[in-house]
Amino acid sequence: AQSVAQPEDxxxxxxxxxxxxxxxxxxxxxxxLFWYVQxxxxxxxxxxxxITGDNLVKGSYGFEAxxxxxxxxxxxxxxxxxxxxxxxxxCAVRHAGGTSYGKLTFGxxxxxxxxx
Amino acid sequence: DVKVTQSSRYLVKRTGEKVFLxxxxxxxxxxxxxxxxxPGLGLRLIYFSYDVxxxxxGDIPEGYSVSREKKERFSLILExxxxxxxxxxxxxxxxxxxxxxxxxxxxxxxxxxxxxx
Numbered sequence: 001a002q003s004v005a006q007p008e009d010x011x012x013x014x015x016x017x018x019x020x021x022x023x024x025x026x027x028x029x030x031x032x033l034f035w036y037v038q039x040x041x042x043x044x045x046x047x048x049x050x051i052t053g054d055n056l057v058k059g060s061y062g063f064e065a066x067x068x069x070x071x072x073x074x075x076x077x078x079x080x081x082x083x084x085x086x087x088x089x090x091c092a093v094r095h096a097g098g099t100s101y102g103k104l105t106f107g108x109x110x111x112x113x114x115x116x
Numbered sequence: 117d118v119k120v121t122q123s124s125r126y127l128v129k130r131t132g133e134k135v136f137l138x139x140x141x142x143x144x145x146x147x148x149x150x151x152x153x154x155p156g157l158g159l160r161l162i163y164f165s166y167d168v169x170x171x172x173x174g175d176i177p178e179g180y181s182v183s184r185e186k187k188e189r190f191s192l193i194l195e196x197x198x199x200x201x202x203x204x205x206x207x208x209x210x211x212x213x214x215x216x217x218x219x220x221x222x223x224x225x226x227x228x229x230x231x232x233x
Contacts, residue, residue: 009156032219043120043206043224044159051219090158094219103174104222106151108158 002027004093004107012113013081021076021110023091032094033074034104035065037087044090050074061085081114088112119143122207122225129232135194137228139207147210148190149222150174150182152203159206165190166212197232204229 003026013019025031032051036044048059055067065076074091089110095103123138141148146167151159151174161174163182171182179201183191190209194201208222 006158034221036222036224041226043226044208044222045224046221049219049221103161103164105161105175106159108156 002093002095002105004091004105006089006091006107006110008110009108010111010113012115014115015083016080019078019081019085019112019114021089021091021112023074023076023107024072025074025091025093026072027093027095031072031074033065033067034092034094035059035063035074035076036090036092036106038090038109039087047076047089083114083116086112086114120207120209120223120225122205122228124228125226127228127230129194129197129230131198131232133194133197133232135197135230135232137192137194137205137207137230139190139192139209139225140188141190141209141223142188143209143211143223144187145209145223146187146212148184149208149210150180150190150192151206151208152176153206153227154203162192162205197230199232202230202232 005024034049035047038044048057050057050067058064091107092104120141129135149164150162153159160176165171165184168187181193205228207225210222211220
């Protein structure tokens with residue numbers, strides 16, 4: 001079985017400050033990890049992914065994420081938050097092998113609010 | 117840009133009705149998915165399809181069925197709608213690389229908010 005945990009339901013940060021949205025995972029074998037963002041009344045948009053290689057992954061809109069295998073974490077970060085970053089963020093992990101090939105499991109989501 | 121279109125943005129149905137949710141993608145993607153999104157529960161996979169006429173149950177398939185007769189269209193069917201199926205339904209598609217690794221991202225539609233009364 002595979003699972004994702006986003007330990008914070010909500011994260012609040014002031015504009016211009018760095019932000020972190022946390023994610024931990026459990027999966028058999030090597031993980032493939034993803035971050036998605038959802039703006040109000042919209043579907044999810046892909047931000048970035050970790051497949052293999054460099055542990056620091058850069059994505060859209062200035063976001064990056066760090067894969068830490070020993071801590072089974074994949075935290076989303078941005079050096080300087082913008083009010084427009086306010087949204088719902090989802091972490092997801094890919095199921096490894098079997099008939100459920102490629103199936104993604106999502107976390108419960110974290111609401112990020114950036115205050116002016 | 118990939119476009120995933122869900123036919124209805126809002127839908128209100130009565131208990132016991134048969135409900136069809138339609139999803140169409142325009143990029144010849146092999147894989148398609150139906151998720152439901154509920155506050156505090158994130159996205160939960162209902163069904164997915166590797167390719168035309170192929171389907172596999174996700175984590176919460178009870179009360180749902182699917183149809184994929186053409187590559188671009190993936191339909192979710194609620195055989196007899198119940199109030200606990202009130203939710204936001206999200207369709208997604210994905211390109212499968214030739215290597216078969218399925219590491220490309222999902223492309224989502226804007227969702228259908230279904231209310232069953």
